[in-house]
Amino acid sequence: MPEGLRTASGRQVKRINRILTSDTCSACPKGTVVLHFRAMRQPVKSVILSVVLLALTVPVPATAQGALKIHDTADTAVMAAGAAVWAAGEFFKEDLAPETCRWCATNDLDEGVRSAVRWDSHRSWAARGSDFALGSLVLTAGLMAQYRSEETGDGLAGGMVVLESVAVSALINQVVKFSVGRQRPYVRTLEDPDSVSRDRNLSFYSGHTSTAFAAAVAGAWAYQLEDGPHPEFMWAGLLSGALLVGYLRIAADKHYFTDVLTGAIIGSAVAWGTVRMHKSSSPRDDSPQPYAMFIPSHMLMIGFTMAF
Numbered sequence: 001m002p003e004g005l006r007t008a009s010g011r012q013v014k015r016i017n018r019i020l021t022s023d024t025c026s027a028c029p030k031g032t033v034v035l036h037f038r039a040m041r042q043p044v045k046s047v048i049l050s051v052v053l054l055a056l057t058v059p060v061p062a063t064a065q066g067a068l069k070i071h072d073t074a075d076t077a078v079m080a081a082g083a084a085v086w087a088a089g090e091f092f093k094e095d096l097a098p099e100t101c102r103w104c105a106t107n108d109l110d111e112g113v114r115s116a117v118r119w120d121s122h123r124s125w126a127a128r129g130s131d132f133a134l135g136s137l138v139l140t141a142g143l144m145a146q147y148r149s150e151e152t153g154d155g156l157a158g159g160m161v162v163l164e165s166v167a168v169s170a171l172i173n174q175v176v177k178f179s180v181g182r183q184r185p186y187v188r189t190l191e192d193p194d195s196v197s198r199d200r201n202l203s204f205y206s207g208h209t210s211t212a213f214a215a216a217v218a219g220a221w222a223y224q225l226e227d228g229p230h231p232e233f234m235w236a237g238l239l240s241g242a243l244l245v246g247y248l249r250i251a252a253d254k255h256y257f258t259d260v261l262t263g264a265i266i267g268s269a270v271a272w273g274t275v276r277m278h279k280s281s282s283p284r285d286d287s288p289q290p291y292a293m294f295i296p297s298h299m300l301m302i303g304f305t306m307a308f
Contacts, residue, residue, distance in 0.1 A: 067225035068157040069280040075164055082167025089174040097198035102181035106256065113257035114185055117250045123186070126252035130245050134208050137241040138166060141219025144238075147228040158222035161278050162215055165271040169214035172266060173207040180204045186253040206255045206263035212242035213267030214274075221275045242267075 089096060119126050145158030182204035187193045193200060216238035224231035246260040255263075 067227075067280055068161055068222060068275070068278045070157045070160045070278065075160055078164055079167040082164075082169075082171040085174050086167075086170040089178065093202075094198050096178050098178075098181035098201050099198060100181075101183035101187075101201045103204065104183050106185075107258075110185075110256035110258055113250065114253070117247065117257075118185075118253050119251045123252045126248045127254060130208050130248035130252060130254075133241060133245045133248060134212050137212055137238065137245065138162070138215045140241070141215040141238055144228070144234060145219040145222035145226075147223050147226050157278070158219070158226060161222050161275055162218045164278075165214040165218040165267075165274040166211055168274065169210045169267050169270045170207065172270065173205065173210050173263070177202045177204060177207065182256075182259070184254060185256055189253075203255055204259050204262065205266065206246065206249050206259045208249050209242070209246040209255075209260045209263030210267035210270075212245040213239075213264045214271045215267075216242040217268045217271035218275055221271070225275075225279070 142159045142162045145162045146156050147158065181201045184200050184203040187196070187200045190196065220231065220235040220238045223234045228234060242264070246264060249255045249260055250257060
């Protein structure tokens with residue numbers, strides 16, 4: 001039974017109702033069509049992110065060069081590739097995911113952490129909380145990474161670096177989780193595991209955690225490189241948010257501890273490499289710059305958050 005229903009009358013969506021006891025909508029006007037929007041959640045997320053990536057590539061004045069340097073064509077291509085792979089994995093998940101688990105066994109470490117951290121009730125709350133925490137974290141990291149001091153002027157390079165880190169992290173995660181095929185922990189509580197989607201075999205490694213740490217490390221480092229005030233607070237805040245995402249994925253029984261740990265390591269490594277590649281080796285340049293083609297990163301942050 002769905003926890004959320006979208007009701008549409010005619011061609012326009014009127015409102016979203018939360019119905020907990022029935023699949024029908026007795027309060028809706030006659031002729032109302034009821035759509036199960038939660039079943040459409042993954043495709044909708046994919047469409048939102050893909051459309052945002054394709055539609056927001058517009059010509060804008062290139063920013064003055066600060067501590068970070070963007071490579072317009074290359075960076076846009078990398079972000080588009082990462083989004084395309086991620087979206088393809090979500091669209092064709094039932095076709096690409098293994099029907100049976102390739103990695104079915106667990107270990108004492110994962111079992112111990114699972115027993116201590118998993119929420120016995122309201123695990124769906126933890127899952128939704130991890131979605132919200134991740135979206136908020138990416139948005140915050142991207143916006144704060146765009147900080148530029150008065151001396152260096154206004155710029156968007158930091159936000160671009162965060163987005164590229166997230167895109168590369170998502171690309172790697174999709175390839176690995178479809179290849180490894182580890183069974184998610186919640187499947188062990190089901191009487192008929194085959195009754196749920198093949199997402200049940202995509203536990204390793206945690207894409208939420210990988211994305212969270214990629215955004216947190218890239219955002220905090222970019223903020224520090226651009227001389228943002230009190231960078232230690234930015235590091236502490238963003239990394240705390242990333243840790244919260246990882247905790248909630250275990251609490252929701254979506255991942256084992258080793259899934260989350262691996263995601264944190266890979267996401268951090270991707271962010272480290274991305275920032276290193278974009279560090280400017282030349283002095284800051286505040287002179288007027290020519291026009292360039294790139295995606296406004298603050299808009300992409302909003303689009304990514306909507307996708308979650």
